[in-house]
Amino acid sequence: MKRLLELLKDGNSRTIEQLAAELGTTPADIDRQLGFLEHIGAIRRVSFSAQKTCGGSCKGCNPAECRGCMPKNAAQNMGEMWEVIKQH
Amino acid sequence: MSATIALLGQPNSGKSTLFNALTGLRQHVGNWPGKTVEKKEGTFTYKGDTYSVADLPGSYSMSANSDEEVITRDYAGLEAPCFLVLNMEDVAKEQGKTIDAAAIEKKLGIPVMLFSATDMKAYDKFYSTLERALKSKSHLDVSSLEKEYEKLGGYAEIKEQLADNAPSGYTPMWLTVKVLENDKVVSAKLKNTLDDKTIKKIETLAKGGADAVAAGECKFAWIDEILQGAVSGSKSVTKLGRLDRIYTHRIWGKPAVVLTVLLGLIASFIPALPIMGVGSLVDMLKTAVATGLEGAGCPALVTGLLCDVGIQSLSFVIKMLGFVFGVTLVFGLLEEVGVMARISYVFDNTMGKLGLQGKSVMPFLVSFGCTMGGAAGARVIDNWGQKVLTIALAWAVPCGAAWAIIPMLSTVFFGAAAPLIIVVLLLVMLLHMWITAKVFGAKLVKTEDRCGMIMELPPYHKPKWGALFRYVLGRTKDTFFRVVKVVLLVCAVFWLLSYGGGSDESSLLYKIGTAIEPVTMFVGLPWQLFIAFIASSVGKEGAVGVITALYSGTSYAQGFAEAMSGAARAANLNELLLANVTRPEALAFIFAITFNLPCVVALAATYQEIHSVKWTAKIALYYTATALLLSCIAYHIGQLIW
Ligand SMILES: Nc1nc2c(ncn2[C@@H]2O[C@H](COP(=O)(O)OP(=O)(O)O)[C@@H](O)[C@H]2O)c(=O)[nH]1
Numbered sequence: 001m002k003r004l005l006e007l008l009k010d011g012n013s014r015t016i017e018q019l020a021a022e023l024g025t026t027p028a029d030i031d032r033q034l035g036f037l038e039h040i041g042a043i044r045r046v047s048f049s050a051q052k053t054c055g056g057s058c059k060g061c062n063p064a065e066c067r068g069c070m071p072k073n074a075a076q077n078m079g080e081m082w083e084v085i086k087q088h
Numbered sequence: 089m090s091a092t093i094a095l096l097g098q099p100n101s102g103k104s105t106l107f108n109a110l111t112g113l114r115q116h117v118g119n120w121p122g123k124t125v126e127k128k129e130g131t132f133t134y135k136g137d138t139y140s141v142a143d144l145p146g147s148y149s150m151s152a153n154s155d156e157e158v159i160t161r162d163y164a165g166l167e168a169p170c171f172l173v174l175n176m177e178d179v180a181k182e183q184g185k186t187i188d189a190a191a192i193e194k195k196l197g198i199p200v201m202l203f204s205a206t207d208m209k210a211y212d213k214f215y216s217t218l219e220r221a222l223k224s225k226s227h228l229d230v231s232s233l234e235k236e237y238e239k240l241g242g243y244a245e246i247k248e249q250l251a252d253n254a255p256s257g258y259t260p261m262w263l264t265v266k267v268l269e270n271d272k273v274v275s276a277k278l279k280n281t282l283d284d285k286t287i288k289k290i291e292t293l294a295k296g297g298a299d300a301v302a303a304g305e306c307k308f309a310w311i312d313e314i315l316q317g318a319v320s321g322s323k324s325v326t327k328l329g330r331l332d333r334i335y336t337h338r339i340w341g342k343p344a345v346v347l348t349v350l351l352g353l354i355a356s357f358i359p360a361l362p363i364m365g366v367g368s369l370v371d372m373l374k375t376a377v378a379t380g381l382e383g384a385g386c387p388a389l390v391t392g393l394l395c396d397v398g399i400q401s402l403s404f405v406i407k408m409l410g411f412v413f414g415v416t417l418v419f420g421l422l423e424e425v426g427v428m429a430r431i432s433y434v435f436d437n438t439m440g441k442l443g444l445q446g447k448s449v450m451p452f453l454v455s456f457g458c459t460m461g462g463a464a465g466a467r468v469i470d471n472w473g474q475k476v477l478t479i480a481l482a483w484a485v486p487c488g489a490a491w492a493i494i495p496m497l498s499t500v501f502f503g504a505a506a507p508l509i510i511v512v513l514l515l516v517m518l519l520h521m522w523i524t525a526k527v528f529g530a531k532l533v534k535t536e537d538r539c540g541m542i543m544e545l546p547p548y549h550k551p552k553w554g555a556l557f558r559y560v561l562g563r564t565k566d567t568f569f570r571v572v573k574v575v576l577l578v579c580a581v582f583w584l585l586s587y588g589g590g591s592d593e594s595s596l597l598y599k600i601g602t603a604i605e606p607v608t609m610f611v612g613l614p615w616q617l618f619i620a621f622i623a624s625s626v627g628k629e630g631a632v633g634v635i636t637a638l639y640s641g642t643s644y645a646q647g648f649a650e651a652m653s654g655a656a657r658a659a660n661l662n663e664l665l666l667a668n669v670t671r672p673e674a675l676a677f678i679f680a681i682t683f684n685l686p687c688v689v690a691l692a693a694t695y696q697e698i699h700s701v702k703w704t705a706k707i708a709l710y711y712t713a714t715a716l717l718l719s720c721i722a723y724h725i726g727q728l729i730w
Contacts, residue, residue: 001301001308008540013436013446015336015543032308034542035098040269040300043542046447046468079429079546083447084539 001033005042008084034082046081090137091222094163096144102175104128105205106214107143123155134215158273167257170228171199171221173214178204184321191318197229232313234261236306240268242297249290255281269300331548335430342438345431350514352422354507356414357495363410364499368662371403389587397583400636401575405568408492408632412567415491416560419456424551428453433543442525443533445469446541448478455485459686463693473532476698480528480707483694484520486513487686488567489628494682500662501674509675513682516718520683527710571629578623578633586638597638611716612676612723614669621680621719625712627687639664672726680719685711 003023008014016034020027037043095103107115111130120127128143144163145156172192174180180187180202193200201217204210220226237243247264254260255277266274267290279287334344374395381391422428432453436446447468455462462482469475486494494513498506585597601615608618616638623630669677685691685708695704 001305005301008542009537011437011440011538011540013433013541013543015433015545018336019542036304036308037301040304042301046541077423077426077429077546078432078450079426080544081447082542083445084541086539 001037001042004030004033005037005084038082041085043082043084046083091139091218093139093141093218094144094168095141096160096163097175102205103143106173106175107141109205109208109211110141110214120155120159123159125155125159134218139218167227169198169221169225171201171217171226172196173201173203173217175203175205177202177210178207186320188318192314195229195232195314195318198226199224230261233307233310236310237261237265237303240298240302240306242268242293246290246293246297249286249293250278253282253286265303267294268298268303270294329548332430332545335427335434336545341430341434345427345434348422348427349431350511352418353415353510353514356411356418357499357507358414359417360410360414360495363413364407364496367403367405367407367410370399370406371662374399374403392587393580393583397576397579397637401572401579401633404496404632404636405572405575407496408571408629409564409568411495412488412492413560413564415495416457416488416563417556420556420560421551424549424556426546426548429543429545433545436541436543440538442477442481442522443529443535444474444478444481444525445471445538448474448481451478451482452485455482455487456491457488459483459485459487459690460693463690463697466697471533472698473534476700476703476707477525477528477532479694479697480710481521481524483686483690483707483711484517484524484683486517486682487628487690488563489571489687490682492567492571493628493632494678497674497678500665501669501671501678509678513678516679516683520714520718524710524714528707571632574627574629575633575636578626578630579637580633582619582623582634582637611680611720612673612726613680613719614673617669617673617677617680621677621684621715624681624684625688627689628681628684631681635665639668670726671730672723675726676719676723679722680715682715683711683718684715 004019007019007022014022016027016030019030023030034043038045095107097103107128107130110132112132114132115128115130118127118129119125125145129140130143131138131140133139142163144160174187174189174192177187187202189200189202199217199220201213203214243264246267247260250260250263250267254263263274263278267278278290282290335341337344377399378391378395381394382388419428422431432446432449435449439446439448442448448466450468451462451465454465459482462485463479466475466478466482469478495506495510498509502509582597586595597619601619604618605615608615611618613621616635619638620631620634623634665674691704691708694707695701698704
């Protein structure tokens with residue numbers, strides 16, 4: 001997992017398959033690593049879709065609380081994305 | 089024999105299935121004391137004994153230290169007999185995996201069984217394993233896990249501090265790892281039980297020691313070691329599909345997706361053309377209706393409003409709808425089959441070069457539908473400067489309304505060359521975004537070290553045509569009603585403004601128009617088109633209303649006024665436009681409205697997201713200026729061509 005995080009520091013995004021290839025392991029192993037990294041708060045899933053707070057209308061919801069507000073039906077089949085959380 | 093059984097496991101591992109099958113109707117749901125976490129408990133009898141079961145919240149994907157996790161791990165920490173159920177045996181079999189439960193059992197020191205929670209016949213095995221675990225009081229052998237942990241910096245030292253005075257109920261190993269993981273709950277617990285000096289010591293050791301990632305690696309190394317030799321047939325190397333090998337290629341990826349999008353957009357003209365034909369038919373209706381009304385003695389003003397405003401607008405809107413339908417279909421299809429996700433992957437690096445996060449691609453893609461959606465979508469970007477820049481660039485992406493009007497106008501003016509115009513507009517859009525990023529980027533974003541993202545691309549799949557068409561038709565319908573309102577209103581207002589009673593030249597609008605024309609012609613726009621450009625700031629469809637009113641109404645450009653003196657009402661708007669607007673002017677106009685600010689609603693949405701009047705105004709002014717500049721350039725290039 002250290003190597004995974006290290007790899008991403010070059011700024012390039014990668015798919016799970018690419019990570020598996022570069023780290024010489026299987027996509028299933030990468031899945032496991034992502035699960036753990038998410039759990040300890042080293043990475044987080046990027047959520048583009050509307051959050052529960054505003055029901056997706058995004059009218060009058062507080063942008064500071066509501067982190068994702070894509071319109072309804074937009075970006076349905078975009079897969080998943082994780083971003084690395086900067087450690088301070 | 090009797091016992092309380094706690095079910096521990098990851099979400100979706102089948103705990104609820106097992107719980108329900110065991111307890112049947114004898115279960116109740118409550119809350120854990122003092123927590124808002126659901127507690128599921130139930131009982132079952134086996135061989136005359138009653139057992140109770142608790143279904144614990146899945147422990148893994150919950151964030152560390154959440155209520156759920158603390159409840160679950162308090163159970164996990166208990167020194168109770170346990171056994172391991174490897175669920176979904178049927179799935180493993182299907183995947184051609186064989187699992188040697190006995191080998192795992194030997195390494196772990198607890199009973200291990202293969203199981204299918206959905207198979208009612210498998211439960212006898214469950215009960216017998218349960219009995220076996222209770223009889224043998226089996227405990228997990230963690231010595232090999234500890235061997236891994238001992239490699240961690242600071243592990244041995246911290247454990248030594250905890251050896252004699254650890255809070256009861258927890259093993260020193262577990263506590264030590266939690267300390268290294270910087271676990272808040274455990275830290276608080278230790279502060280209650282240990283003296284300050286020991287705490288200080290532990291804290292310094294932890295700071296210099298290994299972190300959560302390293303501890304996790306130990307855990308995985310341990311698991312791998314246990315599975316070594318016990319699982320076979322699992323190492324299936326996934327091969328990338330042929331398409332993905334192209335799309336995710338470092339060099340060919342970009343041209344491949346750009347080509348895909350361009351071909352898609354050109355293809356979107358195919359469904360649009362028949363609908364344009366329908367629009368022209370409606371246009372032809374105008375003459376018949378006008379003659380009929382005039383024959384019936386209808387006042388010229390009413391006839392004009394009905395025909396020049398009503399029917400003419402409708403004809404235009406119908407023509408636009410063909411493109412709304414075509415473009416929505418193409419983008420919907422690209423998303424549905426999974427290409428859209430590849431686009432966001434391919435342009436991730438480009439975002440970095442613009443000083444943006446990879447996430448910014450999504451607001452851009454959404455902006456093809458509606459800039460407002462793009463602005464709201466930029467909310468996922470935490471950094472304010474990057475958010476402002478993302479929205480500023482998203483404005484350059486032609487929105488749904490632009491996609492309706494621009495191909496339609498291009499087809500009217502340039503016929504078969506229209507797709508070429510669209511391609512050029514898209515290329516200019518990319519250039520525009522690049523320059524805009526350079527213009528605003530310096531102030532908004534600092535070059536900070538960027539971390540790549542991890543993407544799980546959705547698998548390609550065949551589109552669900554039914555759902556896709558329902559979506560596309562829904563969008564087309566929505567657009568129709570929205571656009572028809574704006575176009576009719578704008579058209580009526582401008583038509584009336586330009587209605588000069590007897591002569592067109594007497595209308596105020598005409599006077600103002602001709603007065604400003606020397607200036608507007610500098611950017612290649614005759615006064616009518618310039619007013620349409622201004623109207624397009626309100627909403628792109630507004631431009632169509634203005635064109636309809638000013639060209640099909642009574643105040644034509646001078647040259648045409650003469651032709652109109654006869655029975656020339658027959659001429660349809662296409663011909664009127666072609667007769668009055670030169671191709672360079674048309675090209676200038678198309679560029680001007682494409683790159684004008686998207687609409688007032690998008691302006692408001694932008695302000696709502698970035699909370700800065702200064703930057704909202706800056707971006708708006710910048711777009712108005714660049715639109716006119718592009719218009720000027722297009723006009724002069726057009727003059728060279730035609
Ligand atoms: N094929 C198969 N599916 C299972 C088995 N056990 C559970 N499932 C399915 O896996 C999914 C998740 O199970 P669930 O009990 O909700 O998991 P929980 O989150 O751990 O409670 C459900 O759709 C179950 O029907 C099994 O042994 N074989």
